[in-house]
Amino acid sequence: MKFRRKYLSIPYVLFLVCFVVIPVLFIVYYAFTNKGGQLSIDNLIRFFSDKTNVDVLLISFAYAIINTFICLLIGYPLAMVLANRKYNKSSVLVMLFIMPMWINFIIRTSATRDVLNWIGISTGAHSELTTIIGLVYNYLPFVVLPLYTTMLKMDRSQIEASLDLGANPFHTFFKTIIPMTMPGIVSAATMVFMPTLSSYVISDILSEYNVVLFGSYIDLYFNQADWNFGSFMALIMLLLIGLSVFITRKFSKDDRGGRSIW
């Protein structure tokens, strides 16, 4: 019986090998070879010897942090409202927030560009602002969904108990609700932070290519047929994302003992 179950995983393993393992190996291979195909650490030296490369990475980090923060700031209260049966009787509101995701995000972003220019926020003059608006708009559903599901599962009696025992709403929120929704917050944050770090289409379209995030920078080198340097930077991004996953897992286990989906 057990032997048979193993067979079920074969398609997935094959898929994993073809589209995850082999490409990653390719990236590693290209990252540590030069144009002639010889083993070298030129790319490593080249990357860290030029300030621009590191700067682009820092810019991406800054955007990822800001985006995550704003998304949580908007998404958390929103999820609370949605999870409350008093305001959201038939889940119609949830649908309204999920619906934009049904439209392809490139089309959505191009439309956002026109809307922003139309209301007077020039994508050329305020590239940083419009990029953040675009990022928040696109990633908000990713925050609302995990938070909404954790909040639905939240133990309401604990909140009542907290209020009964004399805690004011402020304390109740910080001491009871936030800890209870921590797994949701962590998975929401990772779901926004990681893709933002590697995203570039949104910033390209909404900043008129003025804001260059790390993904865009890698693309520039790939487009100019510099596979090696591009791969090296892709590898760096892979490591950074791996690192952020590692940290969040550690963090979420420490605090709650529960596990996020990441």
Add this chain to the structure above:
Amino acid sequence: MKKLLAIFLSLILICSSSYVVNAKSEFSGQTLTIYNVEDYISNGSDDSVDLIAKFEELYDVKVNYYTYDTNETMYNQFTLQKEGTYDLICTSDYMIQRMIKEELIEPMDDISIHVPNYDKYASTLMRTKLKQMIVPYKGEQVSLDEFAVGYMWGTLGLIYDSECTDTIKEDIKSWDVLWDPTYENLISIKNSMRDAYVPGLMHAYSKSEEFTKLKLNYLNNPTTLNQTIYQQTIQNIFDFKLDGSTDSANENYEKISTVHSELIEMKKNIFGFEVDSGKNDIVTGKIKINQAYSGDAVYSIEQAREEGINLEYSVPLDGSNIWYDAWTMPKGSNRKLAYKFLDFLSDPVNSADNMNFIGYTPYIAGDDLFTLTGAWYGACDLIVKGRVEYDSLLIDGDNLYWCFGVTSNVDYSLDNNYVITESNVFDESISYNKGDEVFYEGYLYKSIADKAHSVAPINKEGMLEKKYWEEVETPLNTYYLESCEYDEEYEYEEGEMIIYDGVLYNSTTTTIGKLPTESDDWEEVTPYDLTYFYGGTLTEGRRAIIYPYAGYENALETQYPSEHIIARCAIMNDFGSYNEDVIIMWGKVKASANMIPVYVFLGVVGLGVITLVTIHIVRKKLSIRYKKQIVNKQKLRFRKGE
């Protein structure tokens, strides 16, 4: 040759004859794989001619047509495929140079035998440009003309809203406008390394005194010599010195770093970079100036005209880039069929269809293309074989006529044709009997009513008056001519042309009874000479001169830059071993941003995180200690036996 072309033409028209059978026996069932830029061939949409399907039918072959977006994408894709995947690749000048150098493509055989149409109709001037690009191949110096068959060409310039400021027409004459704070956030340039490189380079190097002197010589005294000197100067600025010496290497690096600092300054001033949105953004008014290829500019100008916006295109006087795209044959291609395809594309009939659809300017000259150009932009000598556009101007010797023609095959000489004169055009003051034929709005009608009447063939709703008239097929070789002599009683509409005292005038507004020499309502038409391009390819007796309609002068100049404009445009060779340095420079330009807020922000976030973590740890420890204290106290109490 002419006979062959005639066969070719009739074949397309009537689709019969033994030629098809012959073609079938030779290529039947073969496939041709083509790799071309997106939207770069007439494909059958919007009532255009589907050239690929036409070729497939003609030779009974299958064409696999693939497209790409940038030359670099093409290069990446092409080099990953195994040899013989593609039979024909269309790409830009510098990329062809690179591919020759890397021995990825092979030389063409004798063009005059294999691609006779190209040999006959390609513009000599543009083939010279191909010949001027030299590249080492297997230890020899070869020219691109031996490896490529030209397709489209054009210039790199600026398209602008001619009414956005009072001084725009002056400002646009130099690349400096990209750095001008007056146009802050109103300019977008191409998100392309090589295209951005041009303004950066010219802005830096055109400041020198020597350059200014040569420029003034070229502008004020445009002799062939001065033009050549100026072009050579620009070419020298464009080129990297490749003799391998330390001096030239230093000079090259200096060039790159100069462009670097220029472009970083420029980035702060412009609206942004664009891939394909610039065309529409300038029409919608998001931006006022856009760096553009002449072919795209043609499209934008037309698009804007429909919206009532006046766009113009200009190639800055400092100098710019003249570029071309051409067809090449990679190793292992189906050469015989590929030649047939190139010959098919170089047929002026097909080339005209292509130009009509894409808007870019083909390498091919010839009657069909000239007629098309005339139909778009102004009056010219009437076509020989092919379509006559309604409303064109016929220049017959010294006489000028308006041709309210019917599209058909027309002979150049007037004698053989069914000429409609003013007498057989419908006139409501005349009553018509059964069987009378009249022309009405370019079409021929025959009266079928028994009684004499004077009802117009087409009523106000645009419907045929079936009781009175029936439409008759217009005989071939028909046109209605009207003299262009000035008539003081006639009310001229905007854009109508007249001849007065031997000079051609264009009305700029609706006007009546005003002498062209005395009124601002008339504008003298400046003839635009295209002999440099069309010379030798037109039917004998036909002059390659276009008299542009009012408001179309700039569009015509965009489609076919004058010799004077071409003189200030240099070819941009492949950067060779310096390409990598230019990529790095471009990456730095793109990534340049004000880093201080980023550092501050990340610093604050970092500090915040560290503080929070510390507080967390300290509090945890404190609470452990506190708990222990409580436990200890309780233990103490317990021991005391309370």
